[in-house]
Amino acid sequence: MANLADKIELYLKDMLGRTADGFVVLQRGTLAHIFSCAPSQINYVLTTRFTVDRGYLVESRRGGGGYVRIVRLGLETEGNFRHIMSELIGEEVAPERCRQIIARLEEEEVLTKRECALILGIMAENTLAAFTAHPRRLRAALLKEVLTTVCRDDLNPDD
Amino acid sequence: MANLADKIELYLKDMLGRTADGFVVLQRGTLAHIFSCAPSQINYVLTTRFTVDRGYLVESRRGGGGYVRIVRLGLETEGNFRHIMSELIGEEVAPERCRQIIARLEEEEVLTKRECALILGIMAENTLAAFTAHPRRLRAALLKEVLTTVCRDDLNPDD
DNA sequence: TTTCGTTTGACCAAGTCTGACTTTGTGACC
DNA sequence: GGTCACAAAGTCAGACTTGGTCAAACGAAA
Numbered sequence: 001m002a003n004l005a006d007k008i009e010l011y012l013k014d015m016l017g018r019t020a021d022g023f024v025v026l027q028r029g030t031l032a033h034i035f036s037c038a039p040s041q042i043n044y045v046l047t048t049r050f051t052v053d054r055g056y057l058v059e060s061r062r063g064g065g066g067y068v069r070i071v072r073l074g075l076e077t078e079g080n081f082r083h084i085m086s087e088l089i090g091e092e093v094a095p096e097r098c099r100q101i102i103a104r105l106e107e108e109e110v111l112t113k114r115e116c117a118l119i120l121g122i123m124a125e126n127t128l129a130a131f132t133a134h135p136r137r138l139r140a141a142l143l144k145e146v147l148t149t150v151c152r153d154d155l156n157p158d159d
Numbered sequence: 160m161a162n163l164a165d166k167i168e169l170y171l172k173d174m175l176g177r178t179a180d181g182f183v184v185l186q187r188g189t190l191a192h193i194f195s196c197a198p199s200q201i202n203y204v205l206t207t208r209f210t211v212d213r214g215y216l217v218e219s220r221r222g223g224g225g226y227v228r229i230v231r232l233g234l235e236t237e238g239n240f241r242h243i244m245s246e247l248i249g250e251e252v253a254p255e256r257c258r259q260i261i262a263r264l265e266e267e268e269v270l271t272k273r274e275c276a277l278i279l280g281i282m283a284e285n286t287l288a289a290f291t292a293h294p295r296r297l298r299a300a301l302l303k304e305v306l307t308t309v310c311r312d313d314l315n316p317d318d
Numbered sequence: 319t320t321t322c323g324t325t326t327g328a329c330c331a332a333g334t335c336t337g338a339c340t341t342t343g344t345g346a347c348c
Numbered sequence: 349g350g351t352c353a354c355a356a357a358g359t360c361a362g363a364c365t366t367g368g369t370c371a372a373a374c375g376a377a378a
Contacts, residue, residue, distance in 0.1 A: 149277050
């Protein structure tokens with residue numbers, strides 16, 4: 001259990017644990033230097049340990065002033081949404097079921113009324129069906145994105 | 160946020176925020192001198208950060224007494240707003256343009272930060288491209304859907 | 319031995335910054 | 349008015365600075 005990837009994972013999770021912002025920003029090169037490894041090793045850690053399934057989101061930017069940003073997806077909501085999430089993977093969501101899910105999220109005050117309206121507008125059958133033969137699958141994929149975003153700790157200041 | 164371009168962008172937006180005129184006038188050389196950089200760096204900032212998609216217009220004049228003028232294109236109330244935006248969106252929207260348009264809507268306080276995150280998540284190239292050969296067209300269609308929702312009177316209690 | 323997760327290095331993509339060269343406007347001098 | 353020097357700003361190729369990808373080597377466990 002003493003391999004590099006695990007150490008880097010621990011290091012990053014420790015950082016995430018210490019901050020109240022719900023995210024950390026770092027430089028790939030710098031981190032690689034700290035652990036005396038190839039920069040691509042950092043990518044390996046990120047893609048294997050900091051996935052959406054495991055409750056993390058990674059954003060980055062190249063070029064001068066580039067960075068890697070790791071966002072924590074709320075654990076408290078995990079119980080509720082992990083279930084729905086897994087249901088959505090590789091599945092289809094009919095318009096009616098979509099409305100139900102969104103309505104429930106509004107009832108639970110996870111989404112505001114306006115956010116629900118925005119999402120439902122986007123999920124409309126007409127629009128999606130005009131672009132794909134599998135609108136229900138696309139809807140499932142989009143819904144997954146929505147749930148992921150909703151869990152982002154950097155957007156929900158816990159005050 | 161450690162790069163020059165971002166700092167200059169912030170500086171200019173701060174200036175724009177302080178004035179009531181909706182525009183600022185400055186000299187490229189002077190600004191370059193303030194930031195101790197090449198004058199062409201200013202052009203870089205202007206072309207990458209002050210685009211029409213983001214709601215800015217840049218005019219300039221060469222020669223003695225030359226200047227650069229940055230105008231902020233406000234989103235006039237309701238009526239025009241929708242027209243302007245749908246004009247801007249057009250038939251196709253590339254990922255980068257989408258980000259710029261959404262960023263503008265956030266700056267103009269038409270959308271909240273969270274709403275932007277939700278929309279950007281949905282508009283991600285990966286997701287859309289997995290379902291259609293024309294992700295840019297789908298993105299444009301979805302963006303227009305968002306516009307429609309945003310304009311709904313019943314969602315914006317006039318306070 | 320096979321397998322599968324780890325680690326690396328070569329090559330790629332994207333964003334930033336500069337410097338040399340070009341274009342355009344102004345004013346002075348003829 | 350024409351010409352010339354000067355004073356801006358514009359353009360663009362290329363260097364530089366990051367991060368991303370991928371295939372192949374490595375290594376420990378089954």
